[in-house]
Amino acid sequence: MVAATQxxxxxxxxxxxxxxxxxxxxxxxxxxxADIARMTGLTxxxxxxxxxxxxxxxxxxxxxxxxxxxxxPPILLSVVDDSRHLIAIDLADSEFQGAVVDLxxxxxxxxxxxxxxxxxxxxxxxxxELGDRLITAATRPLVGIxxxxxxxxxxxxxxxxxxxxxxxxxxxxxxxxxTRYGLPVHIANDGHVAALGEYIFGxxxxxxxxxxxxxxxxxxxxxxLNGRLHYGDGSGAGEIGHVKVVEEGVLCRCGHRGCLETVxxxxxxxxxxxxxxxxxxxxxxxxxxxxxxxxxxxRVLQAFLAGDKTLQPIITEVGCYLGMAVAHLVGVxxxxxxxxxxxxxxxxxxxxxxxxxxMRQRSLAMxxxxxxxxxxxLGQDIVxxxxxxxxxxxxxxxx
Amino acid sequence: MVAATQxxxxxxxxxxxxxxxxxxxxxxxxxxxADIARMTGLTxxxxxxxxxxxxxxxxxxxxxxxxxxxxxPPILLSVVDDSRHLIAIDLADSEFQGAVVDLxxxxxxxxxxxxxxxxxxxxxxxxxELGDRLITAATRPLVGIxxxxxxxxxxxxxxxxxxxxxxxxxxxxxxxxxTRYGLPVHIANDGHVAALGEYIFGxxxxxxxxxxxxxxxxxxxxxxLNGRLHYGDGSGAGEIGHVKVVEEGVLCRCGHRGCLETVxxxxxxxxxxxxxxxxxxxxxxxxxxxxxxxxxxxRVLQAFLAGDKTLQPIITEVGCYLGMAVAHLVGVxxxxxxxxxxxxxxxxxxxxxxxxxxMRQRSLAMxxxxxxxxxxxLGQDIVxxxxxxxxxxxxxxxx
Numbered sequence: 001m002v003a004a005t006q007x008x009x010x011x012x013x014x015x016x017x018x019x020x021x022x023x024x025x026x027x028x029x030x031x032x033x034a035d036i037a038r039m040t041g042l043t044x045x046x047x048x049x050x051x052x053x054x055x056x057x058x059x060x061x062x063x064x065x066x067x068x069x070x071x072x073p074p075i076l077l078s079v080v081d082d083s084r085h086l087i088a089i090d091l092a093d094s095e096f097q098g099a100v101v102d103l104x105x106x107x108x109x110x111x112x113x114x115x116x117x118x119x120x121x122x123x124x125x126x127x128x129e130l131g132d133r134l135i136t137a138a139t140r141p142l143v144g145i146x147x148x149x150x151x152x153x154x155x156x157x158x159x160x161x162x163x164x165x166x167x168x169x170x171x172x173x174x175x176x177x178x179t180r181y182g183l184p185v186h187i188a189n190d191g192h193v194a195a196l197g198e199y200i201f202g203x204x205x206x207x208x209x210x211x212x213x214x215x216x217x218x219x220x221x222x223x224x225l226n227g228r229l230h231y232g233d234g235s236g237a238g239e240i241g242h243v244k245v246v247e248e249g250v251l252c253r254c255g256h257r258g259c260l261e262t263v264x265x266x267x268x269x270x271x272x273x274x275x276x277x278x279x280x281x282x283x284x285x286x287x288x289x290x291x292x293x294x295x296x297x298x299r300v301l302q303a304f305l306a307g308d309k310t311l312q313p314i315i316t317e318v319g320c321y322l323g324m325a326v327a328h329l330v331g332v333x334x335x336x337x338x339x340x341x342x343x344x345x346x347x348x349x350x351x352x353x354x355x356x357x358x359m360r361q362r363s364l365a366m367x368x369x370x371x372x373x374x375x376x377x378l379g380q381d382i383v384x385x386x387x388x389x390x391x392x393x394x395x396x397x398x399x
Numbered sequence: 400m401v402a403a404t405q406x407x408x409x410x411x412x413x414x415x416x417x418x419x420x421x422x423x424x425x426x427x428x429x430x431x432x433a434d435i436a437r438m439t440g441l442t443x444x445x446x447x448x449x450x451x452x453x454x455x456x457x458x459x460x461x462x463x464x465x466x467x468x469x470x471x472p473p474i475l476l477s478v479v480d481d482s483r484h485l486i487a488i489d490l491a492d493s494e495f496q497g498a499v500v501d502l503x504x505x506x507x508x509x510x511x512x513x514x515x516x517x518x519x520x521x522x523x524x525x526x527x528e529l530g531d532r533l534i535t536a537a538t539r540p541l542v543g544i545x546x547x548x549x550x551x552x553x554x555x556x557x558x559x560x561x562x563x564x565x566x567x568x569x570x571x572x573x574x575x576x577x578t579r580y581g582l583p584v585h586i587a588n589d590g591h592v593a594a595l596g597e598y599i600f601g602x603x604x605x606x607x608x609x610x611x612x613x614x615x616x617x618x619x620x621x622x623x624l625n626g627r628l629h630y631g632d633g634s635g636a637g638e639i640g641h642v643k644v645v646e647e648g649v650l651c652r653c654g655h656r657g658c659l660e661t662v663x664x665x666x667x668x669x670x671x672x673x674x675x676x677x678x679x680x681x682x683x684x685x686x687x688x689x690x691x692x693x694x695x696x697x698r699v700l701q702a703f704l705a706g707d708k709t710l711q712p713i714i715t716e717v718g719c720y721l722g723m724a725v726a727h728l729v730g731v732x733x734x735x736x737x738x739x740x741x742x743x744x745x746x747x748x749x750x751x752x753x754x755x756x757x758m759r760q761r762s763l764a765m766x767x768x769x770x771x772x773x774x775x776x777l778g779q780d781i782v783x784x785x786x787x788x789x790x791x792x793x794x795x796x797x798x
Binding site: 152161162209221223225226228230231232233234235236237238239240242243244254255256324327328329330331332333334335336361362363364365366367370 | 551560561608620622624625627629630631632633634635636637638639641642643653654655723726727728729730731732733734735760761762763764765766769
């Protein structure tokens with residue numbers, strides 16, 4: 001809106017043009033100055049002077065000659081993928097993950113620190129420790145730090161409004177990290193950045209309308225509309241994990257009963273699996289349960305993938321509930337691409353089938369039939385990739 | 400996206416500047432050339448020559464002198480509200496409504512034609528008859544024809560993909576009307592244009608994120624995000640009327656059972672009221688029912704507003720179901736302004752109360768507490784106003 005009602009100043013224009021040129025080079029495997037001029041509508045001298053600056057800064061390089069179209073063969077340009085490093089951090093799970101990645105989101109170095117039951121100040125210290133290690137591991141100039149965090153995150157102000165699991169409230173994490181590291185920092189909800197990661201690095205790259213349903217400890221949807229992340233007025237878009245789906249259901253950590261999260265998150269699956277393991281001798285987890293060994297999501301998943309039939313009803317039921325949620329997403333947004341990610345997505349096709357079936361039975365056929373429901377191929381790195389995408393978008397204009 | 404990757408040509412720039420200037424004048428009660436230059440960042444000569452053209456075209460007029468800020472007092476400019484007429488058409492209900500309106504959406508002339516059970520070709524003839532009458536009634540140069548229609552409407556292509564009640568399928572209504580009248584025509588779903596109407600002419604004007612829930616014969620949400628109507632990939636955004644809310648519910652015209660529409664639309668209310676009227680002698684409609692007189696929504700509404708307590712449970716139940724839907728809207732979109740419109744909205748506060756209550760019990764408290772649920776003040780004209788807004792947006796760039 002601002003763009004439409006304000007004429008750009010010279011400095012803004014220059015910056016805009018340079019970003020536009022960098023983005024054009026980034027989006028093509030290889031391109032020439034003439035291509036850029038054609039694609040952007042900018043003049044050749046403007047393209048040339050900006051490309052010279054980008055080469056000078058090491059972000060772009062000349063990679064050889066292209067096909068001649070009559071005259072002198074053009075010199076091809078490409079972004080130098082490892083000319084910068086980005087720090088990407090995922091605070092959504094019981095271990096904090098971090099990575100140094102290059103401009104294409106390729107992981108150069110990883111760090112992982114257990115949070116266990118740390119919260120408040122202690123959890124913050126784990127973030128600092130993670131940040132310190134990653135900064136040390138980076139070997140290129142840093143673009144900044146991108147973070148995906150659970151809960152209500154005000155991305156604009158860089159404040160964690162409320163993260164129940166970490167017992168953080170109104171925590172100005174962005175500014176504290178900025179001060180500590182002297183780098184640009186961007187932070188957003190883990191589901192939100194996951195959607196951005198999918199939009200930039202995923203198999204459905206640049207699909208303008210896209211929903212990522214992240215199902216792990218929490219259940220959250222990340223929504224990209226017209227190529228832009230939809231945060232919501234209170235930073236809470238996609239908080240479908242706390243919409244009631246079971247009347248008189250179990251108590252949720254949000255204070256309500258029967259939220260979607262209570263019947264679909266990793267904890268719900270583990271608890272149901274534990275009950276089955278205890279009571280059903282056919283369960284491959286029965287022996288573990290009787291030995292009081294810990295049954296966790298990883299073990300449930302391994303048992304399920306190995307063919308333990310006693311677990312199928314759990315996954316079917318989780319899929320049905322998720323399918324109800326997807327039906328509402330279809331009804332509200334009519335977005336034709338819905339991808340599931342997060343720990344629970346690892347149950348794969350047996351989880352997708354009931355999701356698809358419920359979606360079709362519970363929403364307008366013409367819309368449901370056009371809606372693809374699948375798995376994200378970014379796997380467990382989706383939030384890291386998304387955190388990197390958040391940085392690329394905000395610092396380099398590459399989204 | 401196109402705008403960001405293409406440099407504007409001279410002609411586009413000129414057009415863009417003129418629209419920007421018109422919009423600036425339209426958005427202020429009064430403004431001067433200097434104000435416009437300041438607000439748009441355009442040069443004074445550019446502003447002056449474009450304003451001269453707009454005055455020449457009769458769209459803008461000089462309305463006197465403003466306060467001097469030292470030098471010569473500025474000449475104030477204003478849009479001439481009745482310099483153009485717009486034809487607005489609402490095909491969503493059992494009577495087709497049409498109006499000639501001015502540039503502020505004020506109704507100059509109305510027409511209304513019963514559709515009864517006409518469909519297919521017969522219903523199309525009613526549209527033509529309505530169009531003919533409105534064109535005749537207009538007394539100013541016409542901007543064009545804007546239409547809100549029920550069902551899946553491809554606004555980009557101007558095609559009615561599917562309107563069950565009218566038995567229209569893949570009907571190129573825009574092009575047929577363009578050919579018949581030689582005027583620009585724009586068409587979109589009635590719920591979608593209602594949201595646009597609210598955005599331009601409603602009490603929450605220019606609230607960038609906004610949901611209009613239209614409850615009448617159909618139940619549809621119109622969604623404005625970042626000041627733009629969200630149509631959805633298949634033109635079906637907001638089709639929440641066909642999301643299942645009752646397991647094993649009654650058959651819906653969409654082919655599924657238990658859709659939101661089946662328990663909240665005007666027909667559902669009338670049918671329940673009829674059953675109560677027949678069986679409960681306390682019902683003020685009992686006498687009518689025993690006389691086999693038609694019980695319709697209007698009579699139910701009048702009885703309810705006159706204090707008939709037997710109808711309260713119906714309205715409470717309808718409100719509860721709508722509240723469930725609003726909880727999902729809050730969860731998905733986190734839009735803080737949800738307005739109810741359509742025939743059923745006329746039940747007023749007694750309908751709003753259960754909606755608000757269910758929304759709060761069924762979605763994250765922090766988000767629900769920030770969400771305003773109220774009635775649109777555009778009343779029964781909201782689709783007409785929206786159809787006019789659709790034209791203003793597309794033909795004059797005033798949105």
